[in-house]
Amino acid sequence: MKFMDKEYREIRAVHERDLNNVFEKLGIKIQFEKGEFKCKFCKQKITHLNLYSIFPESGNINFVCDVSACVVAFAKYNAEKNRNFRD
């Protein structure tokens, strides 16, 4: 049947109410509460309220804030990374 052929892409998501759970599991809850993490792109302080995405890369935990320029920059960054990876 045709609907069996559909391809699905997984989007991983965390609900804002589970963020503390995430930080606890990563062992960074205290650092996060102290405001030690910055957006990878604009270097703004990351809080519960402005966090758009978390992504691990080369052993580091990166954060992206929800300012649109940073969301767009993150998409560009991923596209560029894919381009280099495939080259």
Add this chain to the structure above:
Amino acid sequence: MPFAITLWIIFGFPLGAAVALVIGWYFLKHPEKFEKWFSMLAWALSNIWEKFDYYATKAEIQGLINSFVSTLEESTTSTFPRISLQWTARGKDELVWEEGRAVLVMRDRGHRSKNLIHAAYLFTSESLLKRSERHLSSTQKVSLDLFSTKLILDKENKGAVEQFIADFINPEVDKNDAVRELLQKFIYIERLGAFFPILIQELTYLGSKVFLARPSNEIIIEVKSLVDFLETFAQRQVGDTKVPDVFVGKYMRCAIRIVASRYVREKGDITSHKIRLNRAVKDNFENLYIIGGSGELNRDFMDDVIEACLEENPQLAKVRDYNFSNHINIDGRTRKVQTYLVHLHNPGAVKYLYEANDLLLTSHD
């Protein structure tokens, strides 16, 4: 009364079962519709039990984006991935964590539009142009992502469009004139109804064809030329035959043929249209997009022309035909019309290996 009960027993149960089966079959064929309905129910239930908003958010985002993908597949020959939103670290659940894969933060019920915007943008930027993205310039990619996301929101949640334009499109347009110019061109192309059915379609084909090629300025310039061609065509006045209706690039070759002349149709003579289509086939155009009014008479005439062309060119495949609303320019005024589009694909003309000066075609038009 006993008679009514007897009637109910005889007919009521089978009728109810039949309705349930039909609804079940419909939802099985259209899971995104089920998700939309389910999300409404789950949002209502989340007023009683907060944790229902996990189900509501997941079903709402999947329903809206996957519904758009279904519509998209009706007007293109490509298949696009649907999304499946997976919660991680929910309550006491383990954190599922993969190198380089983003985990998106979803907000509560007060930010449903924001959740949809973020998920839709992630979907378009990571999935929609997966095959061709490495060959696009950064400006082309960002502009296509922004415009595609706007179209998703336009169709699925108009309330979120304004927020998306204010938060995403305006800042990008303000800081980059090239994005502004491209978005303006996409607006014209979309008015013709050609953004997804032709532009995204051609870019998807491009990604499949140039898999051996390294990203290069040559491909970026060709994509720019395709956009310019479609924009010029979209702005043409009805009846203007001077505007080019073929695009001849090294990697992409497509022709748009209009079959809409009332005079020719009323004569019932398909010969001239058939000759023009046959010529495009002979010239190795990979994709032929035949458009015309969707009125019954014109549609039948177009089908006759296409049938005759298919008979003479058995290698040609009719891959899609459908009706849609679009805008055309008549005597300087933009009018909304109903259009019928048939997409013919010429597999024999598709080329996968390119050499330095590999421009095969010259158009006779």
